[in-house]
Amino acid sequence: MTEENKAPSPVMDRPPRPAGEGGRPGGDRPRFGAGAGRSGPGGPPREGARKFFRRKKVCKFCTEKIADINYKDYRLLGQFVAESGKIVPRRLTGVCSPHQHRLAVAIKQARNIALLPFAGRVQ
Amino acid sequence: MNRTYELMFIVRPDMADEDLDKLISNLESTVTSASGAVKSVERMGKRRLAYMVRKFREGVYILLTVEGAGSVVHELERRLRVTEPVIKFLTVRIDEEQKRLEKIKKLRESRKKMSAQPAAGADEAPLTPAAETTATA
Known part of the structure; x- marks a missing residue:
């Protein structure tokens, strides 16, 4: 309810901003503050608006300390390949950027040597 | 080469x-x-x-x-x-990758030693090993 009441006002306030920029940016800010308060730590305000609580994803390779991401380890790589054969994006798996990079390279090598499919399931 | x-x-x-x-x-x-x-x-x-x-x-x-x-x-x-x-x-x-892995292994071992040694000995150290063990655990 509070969001609906608050949301239109900044939009309406936005046009006069270029003319008198003194107070208006400050008027915007409470909205962000309220958003953060609603969701709590660990999630952007948009997710906080929903009912369920989303767990913070962590990188499997960092937590389990898997240093070697090898193309021969197709069982490990298979966890990060979708049913269709696609590499799962890290926004879904929670893998960190450096590990996702190694992972992608390894998956591509594994595909080349027919350990993983380019498309579809292993028959 | x-x-x-x-x-x-x-x-x-x-x-x-x-x-x-x-x-x-x-x-x-x-x-x-x-x-x-x-x-x-x-x-x-x-x-x-x-x-x-x-x-x-x-x-x-x-x-x-x-x-x-x-x-x-x-x-x-x-x-x-x-x-x-x-x-x-x-x-x-694979040589570059092996080098990288060895480096990581060494780093981890040295960290283990670091966290094991000061806990037994020096008295001005207790702050750092405690921080390290929590970081590694």
Whole structure:
């Protein structure tokens, strides 16, 4: 309810901003503050608006300390390949950027040597 | 310039064992004649392929670890391409990766030692090891 009441006002306030920029940016800010308060730590305000609580994803390779991401380890790589054969994006798996990079390279090598499919399931 | 390469190749599943032995020993001799060294040969056995390759659904995987210059790999790949029963191959340079892994291993070991030693001895240290153990745990 509070969001609906608050949301239109900044939009309406936005046009006069270029003319008198003194107070208006400050008027915007409470909205962000309220958003953060609603969701709590660990999630952007948009997710906080929903009912369920989303767990913070962590990188499997960092937590389990898997240093070697090898193309021969197709069982490990298979966890990060979708049913269709696609590499799962890290926004879904929670893998960190450096590990996702190694992972992608390894998956591509594994595909080349027919350990993983380019498309579809292993028959 | 010595580098380590990993050469994985797949031969057709209906190939006889003797022929495979011959093929591998042939490859080994090409490596040594090109002033390289074979570090290991690993037969990973028959495995189902993830997709069809030259109308085969399964193949025999072989892993060859070779040390030498790039010319060795060049010659090996040329041979594999010409050899009819080989249906697929992949060469990966692994020395850089091995170096990286060793570095990580060393780092982890030294951290372990660091967190183990000061806890037993010095009295001005207790702050740091405590922080480290929580970080590593």
